[in-house]
Amino acid sequence: MGSSVTVRILGVGMGPQHVTAEVADALRTVDYVLGAEKSADDRLLELRRAILRAYPGRNGPAELVALADPQRDRSAGLTTPGYESAVAGWHDARAAQYAAVLRQRGGTAAFLVWGDPSLYDSTIRVVEKVRALLKGQADVDYDVLPGISAPQLLAARHRIVLHEVGRPVHVTTGRRLQEAVAAGMDNIVAMLNPPPERLDFTGLADWTIWWGANLGAPGERLLSGRLADVVPQIPDARAAAEESDGWVMDLFLARKT
Known part of the structure; x- marks a missing residue:
């Protein structure tokens, strides 16, 4: 087995004001945060940075590692099977991106999930795909902390x-x-x-x-x-x-x- 990687999946509601004490403590333990960049002017990335500034670790706010979000088919006329297939492919592409970063950087990483990770969010599913991709290369463990939905x-x-x-x-x-x-x-x-x-x-x-x-x-x-x-x-x-x-x-x- 290769290196060990810890991933923390953290529900953050809709900003610093919704971060629970439990999640705030977790934010102080992470080395970096992975975030999908959906556009050149992605203001949700800035909101993530505001959360990290509000809850810095011993050496200051954790680094935000922004990755260009893979494209997916968002056609209005998609059938339900077509929509589900498009989302599955999107998740696979995200997992491959994240696995590459985690393999290279190791340490403790986090994902900041809007609302709560249990409800219409696929970060847990994507992290499971990451674990499968890194099997034999890195030992990936993760935990999940709830947020305001x-x-x-x-x-x-x-x-x-x-x-x-x-x-x-x-x-x-x-x-x-x-x-x-x-x-x-x-x-x-x-x-x-x-x-x-x-x-x-x-x-x-x-x-x-x-x-x-x-x-x-x-x-x-x-x-x-x-x-x-x-x-x-x-x-x-x-x-x-x-x-x-x-x-x-x-x-x-x-x-x-």
Whole structure:
């Protein structure tokens, strides 16, 4: 077996203000942080740097190692199998990049995960692929620490409970919203949403929606009310969040009422 590498997968919510004491302690132990660079002006990289500055180690903030994010097919017309295949290939390419850096640098590395690593994030899956790629070359061990998730923030900002008394909440993606409705779900959190014009709200006009974008960031936007009344407002609110922060992530809770 070659060298030993430690990887820490850390949930950081949406910035320094959401970092738990447990994650702050972990940040002080890492040698460097790996981050995907999605564009030449990736403001999420700057947010990662702000987190590292807020929780420096003994020798100052950990180094951020930025790697150009591999391209993936984001075509609007992708079928579900096509989408899943595109994501799998993207993860493979990311894993190969990360494995090369970990093989070369060793030590203790970290990934900062927006929200919580357990919910619509694939860092754990990618790190498992890295372990497989480095098998026989490096002994890769990792741990996972939770963070504040987007649904938690959505509920807090709107001052609601995500489900009614004794009832379930179904969490899915925006592209699968109608699948959830067809399956009888009537209290749905949708994440990883495409632009609103690509969401299908057919049959949900009289439902109630609680929507939010860039929760916890300066560009945070919130909307709520009868779905048919709120949906026309989402494009402008989403665009305003992106203009403010340089990126946009949104989600919503839709409930039959």
